[in-house]
Amino acid sequence: MFWSVYIAFIITLSITGSTATSSPGLNETKWLDSRRQADAWVSRMNLTEKAAIVTGSLTGTCIEYVAPVESVGFGGLCLQDGPAGIRLAHLASVFPAGVTISATWDRELMSQRGSAMAAEFRGKGAHVVLGPSAGPLGRSPLGGRNWESFSPDPFLTGVAMDQTIRAIQEGGVQGSAKHIIGNEQETQRKRTVVDGKQVEAISSNIDDCTLHELYLWPFADAVRAGVASVMCGYSRVNSTYSCDNKHLLVDILKGELGFDGYVVSDYMATMSGIDSASFGLDMNQPGPMLSDLTKTAWGDNLADAVHNNLFPEARLNDMVRRVLTPYLYLGQNTPDYPSVDPSSLYLTLENFGLLQPWMPTPAGRDVRGNHSALIRHMGAAGCVLLKNVNNTLPLKESDITNIGVFGDDAADVTSGLVNPDDGFSIGTLGIGGGSGGGRNSFIVSPLEAIKERAREKGGITVQYITNNTALSSGVPGALYPWPDICLVFLKTWETEGADRESLEADGDSTAVVENVASLCPRKTVVITHSGGANTMPWASNPNVVGIIAAHYPGQESGNAIVDVLFGDVNPSGRLPYITSNRTEDYGEQAQILNVTGPAATESWAWQSNFTEGLMIDYRHFDSNDIDPLYEFGYGLSYTTFELASELSVSVRSGPVSPYPGTVPTNSTLALGGNPNLWKTVVTCSSSVKNTGSLAGATVVQLYVSLPQDDVPSGTPVRVLRGFDKVFLDAGETKAVSFALTRRDLSYWDVEAQDWRIPRGEIGISLGFSSRDLRRRSTVKII
Numbered sequence: 001m002f003w004s005v006y007i008a009f010i011i012t013l014s015i016t017g018s019t020a021t022s023s024p025g026l027n028e029t030k031w032l033d034s035r036r037q038a039d040a041w042v043s044r045m046n047l048t049e050k051a052a053i054v055t056g057s058l059t060g061t062c063i064e065y066v067a068p069v070e071s072v073g074f075g076g077l078c079l080q081d082g083p084a085g086i087r088l089a090h091l092a093s094v095f096p097a098g099v100t101i102s103a104t105w106d107r108e109l110m111s112q113r114g115s116a117m118a119a120e121f122r123g124k125g126a127h128v129v130l131g132p133s134a135g136p137l138g139r140s141p142l143g144g145r146n147w148e149s150f151s152p153d154p155f156l157t158g159v160a161m162d163q164t165i166r167a168i169q170e171g172g173v174q175g176s177a178k179h180i181i182g183n184e185q186e187t188q189r190k191r192t193v194v195d196g197k198q199v200e201a202i203s204s205n206i207d208d209c210t211l212h213e214l215y216l217w218p219f220a221d222a223v224r225a226g227v228a229s230v231m232c233g234y235s236r237v238n239s240t241y242s243c244d245n246k247h248l249l250v251d252i253l254k255g256e257l258g259f260d261g262y263v264v265s266d267y268m269a270t271m272s273g274i275d276s277a278s279f280g281l282d283m284n285q286p287g288p289m290l291s292d293l294t295k296t297a298w299g300d301n302l303a304d305a306v307h308n309n310l311f312p313e314a315r316l317n318d319m320v321r322r323v324l325t326p327y328l329y330l331g332q333n334t335p336d337y338p339s340v341d342p343s344s345l346y347l348t349l350e351n352f353g354l355l356q357p358w359m360p361t362p363a364g365r366d367v368r369g370n371h372s373a374l375i376r377h378m379g380a381a382g383c384v385l386l387k388n389v390n391n392t393l394p395l396k397e398s399d400i401t402n403i404g405v406f407g408d409d410a411a412d413v414t415s416g417l418v419n420p421d422d423g424f425s426i427g428t429l430g431i432g433g434g435s436g437g438g439r440n441s442f443i444v445s446p447l448e449a450i451k452e453r454a455r456e457k458g459g460i461t462v463q464y465i466t467n468n469t470a471l472s473s474g475v476p477g478a479l480y481p482w483p484d485i486c487l488v489f490l491k492t493w494e495t496e497g498a499d500r501e502s503l504e505a506d507g508d509s510t511a512v513v514e515n516v517a518s519l520c521p522r523k524t525v526v527i528t529h530s531g532g533a534n535t536m537p538w539a540s541n542p543n544v545v546g547i548i549a550a551h552y553p554g555q556e557s558g559n560a561i562v563d564v565l566f567g568d569v570n571p572s573g574r575l576p577y578i579t580s581n582r583t584e585d586y587g588e589q590a591q592i593l594n595v596t597g598p599a600a601t602e603s604w605a606w607q608s609n610f611t612e613g614l615m616i617d618y619r620h621f622d623s624n625d626i627d628p629l630y631e632f633g634y635g636l637s638y639t640t641f642e643l644a645s646e647l648s649v650s651v652r653s654g655p656v657s658p659y660p661g662t663v664p665t666n667s668t669l670a671l672g673g674n675p676n677l678w679k680t681v682v683t684c685s686s687s688v689k690n691t692g693s694l695a696g697a698t699v700v701q702l703y704v705s706l707p708q709d710d711v712p713s714g715t716p717v718r719v720l721r722g723f724d725k726v727f728l729d730a731g732e733t734k735a736v737s738f739a740l741t742r743r744d745l746s747y748w749d750v751e752a753q754d755w756r757i758p759r760g761e762i763g764i765s766l767g768f769s770s771r772d773l774r775r776r777s778t779v780k781i782i
């Protein structure tokens with residue numbers, strides 16, 4: 001039955017157009033009408049009211065809030081975490097993490113996830129989703145928040161940002177793309193005070209080319225999609241705090257990328273008071289909290305500054321206009337927009353440790369609908385089958401009478417429905433921690449789902465040991481008879497506020513796998529729940545015959561993996577990152593900067609120099625000819641696929657200039673930058689066939705190699721510039737088509753300060769991963 005649901009989802013996917021949607025994500029006429037209405041409101045407001053609209057208020061019931069201004073009919077704004085569902089909510093869903101949805105490589109699922117989240121945020125009366133996230137991008141696989149975002153590849157992340165934002169805002173809720181930019185580690189991410197001495201936050205020092213081609217790329221996609229707001233982060237960029245960085249926020253974001261929404265600070269990320277408004281920040285959150293100490297609360301201070309001619313009223317008007325325009329554009333001022341769920345207040349108090357037993361706790365509105373089915377489907381689609389010796393998977397129930405389940409990730413969480421932390425070692429891991437996490441109303445553990453499956457089929461015994469401490473010191477001899485198949489569940493806890501210390505899964509995982517595998521020869525399958533890359537020294541163990549990277553699947557954790565294990569869903573996920581068994585293979589950038597000793601109290605020491613430039617993840621491995629464990633884009637299926645022998649490549653008719661030229665004069669909104677960057681220059685086409693005996697989906701991937709003799713040094717060997725998720729019945733063939741834009745085929749010319757198509761032959765490669773490229777061609781444009 002579930003396989004039929006999977007087919008229903010997949011057949012809606014277009015087989016053409018592999019780049020992010022080329023058209024802007026806003027109705028320009030409607031947006032400009034909303035902007036004029038916002039201007040009319042601004043003209044009727046006094047300074048105090050204007051300052052209030054751009055300043056957070058603690059009078060609300062949300063994690064961040066803007067109070068109403070009744071004189072113009074502004075009902076206020078409720079801003080809620082986060083990128084995987086509304087976090088501070090009762091009876092709301094916990095969706096799969098960003099890394100999980102990127103592992104599906106499925107545009108339709110990215111969009112459906114955004115739509116479902118928007119429905120729940122709107123149902124709870126929230127106006128703004130504080131997400132999706134493209135920062136951190138994933139410079140280091142040890143980054144503690146990589147799982148909130150999508151992939152260290154900017155193209156894949158850009159597509160996910162585009163699809164997610166369009167879907168969220170089509171649902172009438174504002175998206176907020178975060179965190180711009182260089183927010184690549186949690187260690188010293190904020191200004192601290194040590195022994196009375198102020199120590200500044202980490203500074204991400206990024207050159208102009210790297211900023212444009214890597215870290216800014218997905219934010220351009222977000223702006224192109226029409227995102228309502230962009231969030232600046234805690235850290236510094238080239239020694240200037242993100243929320244105070246005029247070059248980043250004004251020159252690049254609002255200027256070069258044509259962003260017409262508002263820039264909002266991360267929670268207490270404003271470091272320079274009113275000056276930050278001059279530097280491009282449009283909304284300060286949470287507002288007056290600790291204002292006497294941090295002087296970040298604008299409010300009356302901002303109004304007084306304007307009154308005393310210390311701050312231009314025209315800039316304040318611009319800030320208010322930017323906040324009001326998406327509010328009006330999305331119809332959030334209409335009477336039918338839901339009020340804020342009253343339970344939000346109590347969960348916000350709980351978040352800050354202020355909820356008391358004597359306080360009333362009203363039940364929240366149930367906004368989950370039938371999203372559990374979609375979450376289950378997405379969780380299964382985000383599973384990547386890495387190893388499958390002798391077609392051990394899918395499990396054949398007719399051959400199994402005894403299943404062994406091992407590992408602390410298999411069981412129910414011992415901390416209940418609240419996310420686990422380091423103090424709770426036993427329990428399945430569906431999502432990471434911090435503002436990107438979620439509050440489960442239920443969670444299905446793998447053990448629960450496996451036992452349910454055994455009961456449904458009958459005649460199958462399920463034995464289990466979920467204590468990693470016991471397993472790592474030797475498997476207890478209490479199992480009889482020994483299982484026909486051994487399933488080992490591992491997890492890696494990742495959270496805001498801390499970076500990973502190791503790429504190995506938690507709980508002495510290597511010893512757990514080796515001990516189980518030694519007693520379960522050639523019938524051990526390992527499943528990992530992790531927010532990114534893991535080292536897998538046991539992957540070559542001949543007794544480990546199957547490996548599945550299941551990522552962070554959300555609340556349907558167990559059901560999703562059971563669907564894959566037993567073949568109800570043919571796995572179609574692909575790795576959105578590269579893996580290796582040696583951390584040093586990732587390069588120096590893999591090491592989180594953590595200054596110790598006397599220098600730790602010196603701000604000058606907290607400088608993270610991105611000297612690797614564009615060479616992160618698979619780009620670094622390819623350029624240095626390093627063999628990975630499993631490459632970027634890799635994933636197996638229960639069937640097989642082949643590409644057609646021909647790869648057709650054609651250039652659009654007419655001359656193509658190296659540079660995109662000036663912005664057309666008729667472009668009122670140049671969302672995402674010069675509109676010429678988004679025009680198709682090259683089209684590629686081929687076909688793919690399912691050569692196996694089962695229906696399934698594959699991901700056809702297109703990589704571009706710019707001519708090395710006409711590009712700057714440090715240009716990657718190849719970069720992803722297209723992909724297509726294709727469902728095929730056994731024996732079926734379908735066409736695939738890829739449209740490459742000017743931006744896809746250009747590099748950032750730092751001297752010209754523009755995108756440039758290089759001279760010479762550009763390589764086009766088509767295949768099933770970054771290392772499995774089966775068809776090649778070249779094209780010369782200039």
